[in-house]
Amino acid sequence: MEKFSRNQRIAAITKILVESPNKIINLNNFTEIFNAAKSTISEDIVIIRDILNKLKLGNIETISGASGGIKYACDVSEDDKNKLARELCFILKEKDRIIPGNFIYMTDIMYNPVMVHKAAAVLSLSFNKLSIDYVVTVETKGIPLAYEVAKMLGVQLIIVRRDSRVTEGPTVSINYLSGSGKRIQNMSLSRRSMKRGSKCIFIDDFMKAGGTALGIIDLLKEFDSEVLGIGVLVDNVENKRKLVNNYISIIKFNGISDDGSAILIPSEN
Amino acid sequence: MEKFSRNQRIAAITKILVESPNKIINLNNFTEIFNAAKSTISEDIVIIRDILNKLKLGNIETISGASGGIKYACDVSEDDKNKLARELCFILKEKDRIIPGNFIYMTDIMYNPVMVHKAAAVLSLSFNKLSIDYVVTVETKGIPLAYEVAKMLGVQLIIVRRDSRVTEGPTVSINYLSGSGKRIQNMSLSRRSMKRGSKCIFIDDFMKAGGTALGIIDLLKEFDSEVLGIGVLVDNVENKRKLVNNYISIIKFNGISDDGSAILIPSEN
Numbered sequence: 072m073e074k075f076s077r078n079q080r081i082a083a084i085t086k087i088l089v090e091s092p093n094k095i096i097n098l099n100n101f102t103e104i105f106n107a108a109k110s111t112i113s114e115d116i117v118i119i120r121d122i123l124n125k126l127k128l129g130n131i132e133t134i135s136g137a138s139g140g141i142k143y144a145c146d147v148s149e150d151d152k153n154k155l156a157r158e159l160c161f162i163l164k165e166k167d168r169i170i171p172g173n174f175i176y177m178t179d180i181m182y183n184p185v186m187v188h189k190a191a192a193v194l195s196l197s198f199n200k201l202s203i204d205y206v207v208t209v210e211t212k213g214i215p216l217a218y219e220v221a222k223m224l225g226v227q228l229i230i231v232r233r234d235s236r237v238t239e240g241p242t243v244s245i246n247y248l249s250g251s252g253k254r255i256q257n258m259s260l261s262r263r264s265m266k267r268g269s270k271c272i273f274i275d276d277f278m279k280a281g282g283t284a285l286g287i288i289d290l291l292k293e294f295d296s297e298v299l300g301i302g303v304l305v306d307n308v309e310n311k312r313k314l315v316n317n318y319i320s321i322i323k324f325n326g327i328s329d330d331g332s333a334i335l336i337p338s339e340n
Numbered sequence: 341m342e343k344f345s346r347n348q349r350i351a352a353i354t355k356i357l358v359e360s361p362n363k364i365i366n367l368n369n370f371t372e373i374f375n376a377a378k379s380t381i382s383e384d385i386v387i388i389r390d391i392l393n394k395l396k397l398g399n400i401e402t403i404s405g406a407s408g409g410i411k412y413a414c415d416v417s418e419d420d421k422n423k424l425a426r427e428l429c430f431i432l433k434e435k436d437r438i439i440p441g442n443f444i445y446m447t448d449i450m451y452n453p454v455m456v457h458k459a460a461a462v463l464s465l466s467f468n469k470l471s472i473d474y475v476v477t478v479e480t481k482g483i484p485l486a487y488e489v490a491k492m493l494g495v496q497l498i499i500v501r502r503d504s505r506v507t508e509g510p511t512v513s514i515n516y517l518s519g520s521g522k523r524i525q526n527m528s529l530s531r532r533s534m535k536r537g538s539k540c541i542f543i544d545d546f547m548k549a550g551g552t553a554l555g556i557i558d559l560l561k562e563f564d565s566e567v568l569g570i571g572v573l574v575d576n577v578e579n580k581r582k583l584v585n586n587y588i589s590i591i592k593f594n595g596i597s598d599d600g601s602a603i604l605i606p607s608e609n
Contacts, residue, residue: 079391081347085354086397104395124350126373128355174507178530182499184491188359211479211499212507216486222453230451230480231475238443238481261447 072106080105080115088119088131088143091223092137093199096115097140113218116141127151143222144199147192155189156337159322165331174322175333177305181212181276190321191219194274194302197319198224204269205229209283216304217274229271231290235259243293244297250280250314258286260294278303281314288315291298306338341375348369349374349384357388357400357412362468362494366409385410396420413468414492416461424458428573428591433601444593444602446574450545455511459590463543463571466588467493470568473538474498476560478527478552485573486543499541500559504528512562519549519583528553528581529563538565547572550583557584575607 075083084101101112120131127148133143148153159180168176180186198220206224208217209231221228232258235242244259265271273287278301288298301318308323325334344352353370370381389400396417400410416424428449437445449455467489475493477486478500490497502513502525514526534540542556547570557567575589594603 075391078346078350078387079394080389082350082354082388082395083395085351086358086392089355089358091454092456102448118347119351122344122351123355125348126352128352170507170509172506176507176509176530176532178508178533179496182490184487184494184497185360185363187487188491211483211501214480214483214499215497216453218453218456218484218487221451222457225453227448228453228484230483232480237441238439238445239447240439240445261445263445264447286508293380 075105075107077115077118080112081119082108084112084115085119088141091225092143092145092223094126095134095138095142097138100140103317116127122248136316142225145192145195147189147196151189152193153337155193156322159186159190160335160337163305163322163324163335166330166332169327169331169333173327175305175307177276178212181304184215184216187215187219190304191216191223193321194319195220195223197302198272199302201270203272203299204296205265205271207231207271207273207287207298208275209233209287212277213275213304216276220272220274220302229260231258231260231287233258243290245286245290245293247286248282249291250285250310252318256282256286258290260290264294265291265294267295269294270299271296272300272302273298274301275303277305277307278313278320279307280310280312281318284318285314305335343418344374344376346384346387348382350388353381353384354388357410358398358414360494361414361492363408364403364409364411366407367572406499411494413491414461414464416458416465420458421462422606424462425591426432427532428455428459429604429606431548432574432591432593432604435599438596438600438602442596444574446545447481450548450573451484453484456484459573460485460492462590464489464492465590466571467541467569470539472541473565474534474540474569476500476542476556476567477539477544478502478556482543482545482573485545489541489543489571498529498533500527500529500556502527508533512559514559514562516555516558517551519551519579525551525555527559529559534560534563534565536564538563539568540565541569541571542567542574543570546574546576547582547587547589548576549579549581550587553587554583574604 123129129146130144206221207229239261241262242259303320306320309326320338392398398415401415474489476498508530510531511528570587572589577592578595590609
C-alpha cells in the first residue's frame with residue numbers, strides 16, 4: 072500500500088478537519104486513509120494544532136474514550152475581530168445605503184460568503200462552550216449567517232418561518248408583538264424540526280427592540296426548549312429599552328448623522 | 341523574525357486556502373505571514389496541490405500576471421458523489437417522511453450543514469468553469485445549499501423573495517405561473533442587488549415542473565441578466581414535461597411506492 076509523507080498527511084488532515092468543524096473524527100479514519108500508525112497521525116496532529124494555535128487560526132481538541140478522537144474549532148485573533156468590525160462600519164456608512172424609513176441596506180453584506188464567514192467565526196466563538204443542539208434563525212436575511220454559525224458549531228440549523236408551508240407537516244405557530252412597531256406578527260416552526268428539551272442559540276442579522284428574539288424564546292417554549300444565547304451582526308442602540316438582554320453583536324447602529332450617513336461603531340462584547 | 345517549518349506552513353496555507361474557495365490569493369500574503377521566500381512558498385503549494393489532487397480533495401490553480409496568485413477549488417471523487425446520492429436516497433426513503441399531498445419532508449436535510457456542504461460540493465463542480473457572477477435562489481429551503489455553492493464558487497449569493505421588504509429599497513417584482521398547480525405566484529428582487537448583464541446559476545432544493553426556475557429566468561431578464569445553469573438536490577421526475585431543460589440534480593424522486601415510501605434513485609448527470 073502507498074505511503075504518504077508527513078507533509079502530505081498534514082495538508083490532507085488539515086483540509087478534512089477545517090471542513091468539519093466541531094465534529095469528532097476518530098484517528099482510525101486517518102490511519103486508514105494514510106496507511107500509517109496511530110502514533111504517526113498523533114504527531115501530525117500535534118504539528119497542525121501548534122501552528123493553528125500560534126497563528127490564532129483554530130484549535131484542535133482531543134476527546135478521549137471509545138467514541139473519542141479529535142475535533143477542530145475555528146478561532147479568530149483579537150486583531151481580526153477588530154478589523155472585521157471596522158470594515159463592516161466602513162462599508163455600511165456609505166451614504167447611498169440609507170433607505171427611506173432610516174433603514175440601512177445591508178442585504179449584500181448578509182449574502183456575501185466572505186463577510187458571512189468572518190462574522191460567523193466571531194459570533195461562534197462566544198457559543199463554542201455551550202454544547203447547544205441547534206442554531207435557530209428566522210427567515211430570511213439572517214439565514215446565511217446562522218447557517219455558517221451552525222456549521223462552525225457542528226449542529227443543525229433551524230429556520231423559523233413567517234408563514235407555514237404544506238411541505239413541512241404539522242407546525243406550531245405563535246403570534247408575537249414586534250418590539251418597536253406594536254404590530255402583531257406570526258412565526259411558525261414544523262413540529263418535527265426540533266427535539267423536545269433542546270438547547271439553542273438564536274442568530275439574526277439585526278436587533279431593534281428584540282421583539283423577534285422574544286418571539287423565538289416563546290416559540291421554543293412550545294418545544295420545551297430554551298435559548299441559551301443570542302448573536303446578531305448589528306445592534307440598533309437607538310432602541311435603549313430592549314426586550315431581551317444577554318446578547319452579543321459585532322457592530323452597533325446609532326441612527327443617521329446630520330451628514331446623512333449611518334452612525335456605526337464596533338461593539339465591545 | 342520567526343521562521344516556520346515546511347510542515348507548519350503547509351498546515352496554515354491549507355487552512356487559509358480551504359476557507360477561501362475560488363478566491364485568488366497572492367503569494368505575497370504567504371511570504372509575509374511566514375517570512376519566507378516566494379520560491380519556498382511555491383514549493384509548499386506544489387506539495388499541497390499534489391496531495392489534494394491525489395486524494396480528489398481539491399485543486400489549486402495558478403493564475404499568472406500582476407493580479408495573479410493561486411486559487412483553491414474543491415473536488416469530489418466519483419466514489420464520494422455516488423455515496424452522497426445513495427445516502428440521500430436512503431434517508432429520504434424513511435416512511436415517516438411522507439407528508440399528506442405526497443410531499444417528502446426534507447427540511448432537516450436542507451438545514452444540515454454536513455449534508456449541505458457535501459451536496460454543494462457536488463453541484464458546484466458542474467459550474468466551476470462558467471465564470472458566473474452570482475448564485476441565485478428563492479426563499480427559503482434552498483438558501484443554505486445556494487449559499488454553500490456561492491461560497492465554493494467564490495461569488496455573491498442572491499435570494500429572491502416571495503414578498504418585498506421595506507429594508508431592501510426599490511424592488512422588481514414579477515408574477516409567474518407555477519408549473520404544476522397553475523397558480524399565479526409572485527417573486528421580487530431588490531433593484532440594487534444585481535449588476536445588469538450578469539451571468540448566474542439558479543440553485544434550489546426541489547424541482548417539480550420547473551415553474552420557479554422559469555420565473556427566475558424571467559425575473560433576471562428584467563436585470564438584463566441570464567441563467568447559465570440550474571442545480572437542484574431533488575428532481576421530481578413524476579413531472580415528465582419540464583418547463584426548463586439543462587439542469588442537474590443529485591437524486592430523482594419518482595412518486596410514492598405501494599409500500600408507502602418514496603421512490604428515489606441517484607441521478608446520472
